[in-house]
Structures are given as C-alpha cells and as structure tokens.
Amino acid sequence: MKTANQEQRFDQLVGLIYESVQHPGQLAPLMESICDEIGAVAGHYLHMDMSTREVFSSVISNPIFNAADVEYRTYYNSVDERLQWVAAGAVGEWRADYERFDESFVRRSEIYNDFLFKHGARHMVLGRVGGEGLDNEVLSFLRPVGAGHYDADDLQLLERITGHMIRSSVLRRRLRALESQQQADQALLKYFPYGTVWVDAACRVASFNNVAADMLAGADGICVKAQRLRLADPGADAMLVAAVSQATGAEGRRGQWFAARRERGGQPLVVSVIPAQPDRQAGFADDSGPLALVILQDMGRQQLPRSAILRKMFGLTPAEARLAEALLDNDTIESYAQKADVSRNTVRTHMASLFSKTGTRRQAELLRILMMAEPPIRI
Template identity: 30%
Template sequence: MSAKLDALDVIERPVTERPVVTSIRSRFPAYDDEPEAAEIVPLDRLIGAIYEGPMESPPWQSALQLMREALRAGHVTLILRPPTSDSAGIMINTGKTTMEGMESYSNRFFALDPFVRLKEGEVVTAEELIGRQWLESPIYKEYMRSIDVRHLLGADISGDGVECRLRVTRPHGAPEFSAQDKMLCRTLLPHLKRSIQLHTRIDFLECERQLFAGAVNRMLLGLVIFDQNGTIIETNQEAKRILAEKDGIRLFGNALGVDSSTESRELQSMIRHALTGPCAANNGAPGIVEAMSVSRPSGRAKLGVLVRPIPLGQWSESKQRPAVAVFLRDPESNAAQPSNELLRKLFGLTRMEASLAMLLAEGFTLDEAAEKMDVRRNTARTHLRSIFCKTGVTRQTMLVRLLLNSVISVS
C-alpha cells in the first residue's frame, strides 16, 4: 500500500481499518507557489480550525487559509452576508486581495454574479453551473479576469436564518478543480455549517450581553464579577470609576479591598459565602443576597454594596465562569439625563413640561425648578398640574418615582 494517501483515501477507507496517514497531500507539484507550507494539511487540523473559527477575529481565518493550502487555491472566501443594493455584506478572504477589488464586487459586480443560489450541500464549478459561457459572462470578463481568477468552485450554506457562500478560486494557468477537490469541500461543508450556527448563537449572546451591560452602565450601577476561585474577571465602566477614586473601596491586585478593616472583613465574608453557598453547590437552592454600606474617608455619602451569587448552570464545568456579582452604587453620581424629546414622546409632554419634569426628577423643588426655567412659580404650577394629568399621578413624589422607574432610566 502506498504511503501517499490523499483525502479521498482517508474518507472512503472502512472504519474498521485505521489509516496511518490522515492528511491532504499536494496533488499538483508543478502548481505550488508555497512549496513547503502546504505539503501536508492534516484533515483533523482542518476540521479543528473550522470549529475554532467562531473564536477568531476575523472568524475562520485560519480554517480558510488551511483550505487554501490544501486546495492549492488562489483565494478561499467565505461570504457571511451576501452584498445587496443596500449593504456591502461581509466577506472573509484569504489570498491576495485589495480593498479596491472587494469594494468593486460589493458595490457593483455582485449583481452580475450568476454563481448564486446553489443547492444546499452541492459543490460545483462555474463551468458545471453555467457551461462554457462562464468565460463569456460579464463578471468574468469585467471582474474575474482582471484579478486573475480562471477557475471557480463554490458551495452555499443555508438554513436557520443563515445564508453563506463558500468560494474557492484558482488563477489562469492552474489546473481545474478535480473530483477530489470537490469531495474535500463536501466533507468540510457540514462542519462549516455547524460552526457557522455556533457563531450565530455566540453572536446573539454577545449582542444580548452588550445590551444588558449597557443598561447597567446607564443606570450607574457598578458591577464587579468574580469567578469560582474568587478572582475578578470583569468590571464595568461605573465600577472602574468608583474603584479608581480609591475613596473607601479600591482594587488590591485582583481583589476588592475596603479601607475600613471592619467593613473589609464584612465584605470578604459576604463574597466568601456567595462563593460557597447553595448556588455554588448547584442544588437548586436560591442564593442569599447580602448588602452593606462602605464609608468614604472623603466624607461623601456611603457607597452601597450588594453581593449576589450567580447560579451554577446544570452543565457548567469551567471554574472561570462568573460566580459572584458585586454591585456598587454611588449615591452622589449624577445619571445622564434623558433627552427632552424622549420624555415628550413617552408621556406626551410639551417642551416646558418635559424640562420641569426632568428638574424635579433631579431633586429640585418646584420653586428651584421655576427659577432655573426662568418662569413664575404659578406658571410652573400650571405646568405641573398638566404633567399630573398626562402621567396619571397626583403628587410630586409619585411623579419622580414614575420617571425614575420608567424606561427613561435605561435610555
């Protein structure tokens, strides 16, 4: 048996027979612009790179490069989102490309591309799809030929809201794609599809995380996250601001420290209980939320501190997962005020009414608000009565509570 096995030898070998070599070898020694780099590309390395792709930036860059080497291609391109008349789309390229060439395709030539809407899982060449007319097509004559693309191999991936395209090229003078090349692509396609689905899920979770993190920041809640080892793994913008002031609470290395020894012991005890309590045991018992205040040497109002355990997931295995959240509140922080326009839309207020409502929410009395607005007290009272009518409240304290508890607090 020859020691030089290609991808098809490995793929088609019965499972009862263990192959000695599981690799894709160069089949075109004469066509090799990188003689050493792509001599052997292990199949397991290629598949591994596909599943590691969602963690890369840009995603799948390593996998596409390995595919380019294995297929002796000029380019391997993954079109994550095809271009449209309204959007340039998203393309991940390997090989020699220019920004001008990519923009040309995204802005114009995508509309001329006949190599679209392929059958799911099908791997075809341009000639197989449209025949010899490929060389007479506008996209070849006006675009592909200018960037030295002669042979084009493609497959589409669709389903679950995903519409991606895999395209492989070779330049003029290179061999056409063989049945073995197409078999390799067909073998990799299911793995690439699953990896893209994982990427979609991760992207959704990241968008959700950023949305909630932004809401917490806008509410001026400091957030410090600990892992199961008691190590800080994340702090948000407001927490960084509070800790940077070093006024009562600060960072000591990778741990929280409090200036007062008594308060420090209390905080460390709360964090320790959260790390070792019912949530950490994953027995379904609710975690205990604890709170305390931290005095500040500057004499400013005390900081509020709340410690909440984060329940252990049923299938969690990593000790670096978030285990405890510590919330910090500075009562003297001034939240960014919502726009006058937002208040008007939310409650149907006039500009003057919205301005008065914002001043009252900031803690000003009616007289102080009237002075700031440069109106008479009676005029301010008239505006306040109108605000009461539109919001359905009957007292100033109720109005302030309504404003602070409405969606404007996360705007």
C-alpha cells in the first residue's frame, strides 16, 4: 500500500514531467528525482535519430557524468548495441540490460568495458518514451558497479509514469515543430524580396527587414512618425490603421491588402496586413500584445528572376537553384534528373544541400519555404 508521502513524491514527478516540455532544464531534476526513487546514480535523456545515431540533444542528471555524456554523443552511441534492441521495443516499454545481455556479452562489449565501467556504471534500464519514425527520445538510468540489477519493484515507478512521459514527448515534439517553423519563417522574412514591418495595434513599429528599411529611408509614400508607420496617401493611411486594427483585434483577426499612391508618382505600393505572432526570442517584448505583419510590395522595383532570388536568399549554387525551381514546377527527382541529364544520386546530393541551406528536413517543408520565397505577382 502506497503511503501519502509516496503519492506526494509521485505527484511532484508528474509535475516535473510536464514542466520539462517547455523548460528542458527541468529534465535533469526530473531524472534525478527518478534516480532517488529507483536507486540509480544517473539518468540520461537522448533525442536522436536511431538510424544515423545523430544526437539532437542530450541531458545527464548527474554532473559527475558530464564528460561521459560528451564521449557518448561523439563516439560511443555509434557502437552501442543496446540502442537497436531498445528501438525494436514499443514506445513506453522499459528494458533492463541483464534481460538481453549476459556476462559473456558484457565481457567482450566495447560499450561496457571501455565506457560504462570506466565511468563506474554497470546495470541500466532503458526505454523509448517517444518517437516518430527514426526520431526517438530515449531515457536510461544507470546503477554503479557493484549494485544489483533492476527488479520488478524498481521498475514499478517507471511503469506508473510512462503514460505521462509519452504525452510529454508528444507535446515536446509538437513544440519543436512549431519553434522550427517559427524560426524558419523569421529567417525567411529577414531576406524577403519585399519589405516586412511588424507593428502593434497602434501601428507602432516593432521591427522591419532591410528592404523595408530602404523604403522607409526613401520616404516616398511611406515613413515612420512618432514611432508609428504612416502612409502619405490619407485614404491609404486610414485603411492601414483599420487593417492593423482588424489584424490585431481580440476576435476574428483578419488580413487585407490595398494600394497606396506614391508622393513622387509612379507605380503604387501594394500593402498587405496580416495577423501574426512573432518569435518572442527574436527581440519582441512578451507584453507587446498582438502584432500585425505589414508587407510592402514596391511595384516600381525591378523584379529579379526566381532563380536569382532563391540563390540570394539561401546561398544556393546554380545547380541547386535549378533543382529548387524544378520542385516548384512540380517536377519529381526522377523527371528532373532525366531533363537535366544528371544522375539521381547527383540530384539527391543537391536535395540534401537544399535541406541543409533552408533549415528543413522534409520535402513538404522545403516546398513551403521555396514557395514563400517566390517573387510577388505583378498586378
């Protein structure tokens, strides 16, 4: 029968599990608390690709093992036979090493003899607490040399918190995806071929990119007065105020676009106002309230060819830019290779470079970024 104190400690563990979703720094105290309950000397969290053994992030609960963590991430994860065994198990299944690896295996194992024993560790229990495809989160808990292996009573606590660990992993994965998309969008806006200005509900300017800076410096139909974005055309200025109000309103936030006359004549500015939520880590105050993104399209500017824009924005080579254009035109790798008279391996190499330079990992993400970079349509 569980005591009130045991239940209180369990509730504290559950609280730490969910705190670690938004605050990864809580993973270490969470694992340390679990270690106290199951008699482990350290806990180790790994977010990694089980196929390539690439480690995306790693947290160790006990600072004594910081050097071991570095060694594991840089080499020993590549020779750790236990990872394949853990990957074969279901998410949420805890596996104690003695159940699979006997003393004969341990005596000839590099991971035990050259790594674990050197750092004073012996028995472990490991489990996948989350993952999608080859992207996995693994937790392991180490016991020192001389300590016994984990038994059913030791694993009972891990089994109780497993559901919470799985849910927290799902939330963490969703948060990583949102943060990755947000960072990509922020980077893309910085290099947009047209002006972007963040404003608050009162049209006060929070930030703008280099193209917008050039437009504001030219003061031809648009400027900043008393920290507020203003249009010289009175009718367009009133539409800007109304559009920003709609985009930052408490209910039914909507975007719209309109044209604004230039003071010196020529083609107008096309102004688009959309509701948006910027990355607070990019320099926006947490208390700034809802913001709107104002996109300024100068119809008088000569538009660069699509390939030139892609090369300039992402640092692509001519061959990579040609592949990017082909993907935007709905070409497959096979059809592009045939049209360009190159091997599919060459195309895959260029594709890998596109992923790297655009900060994406999947073709759907890549296409979304490339489509956002296309030059605006003339009207």
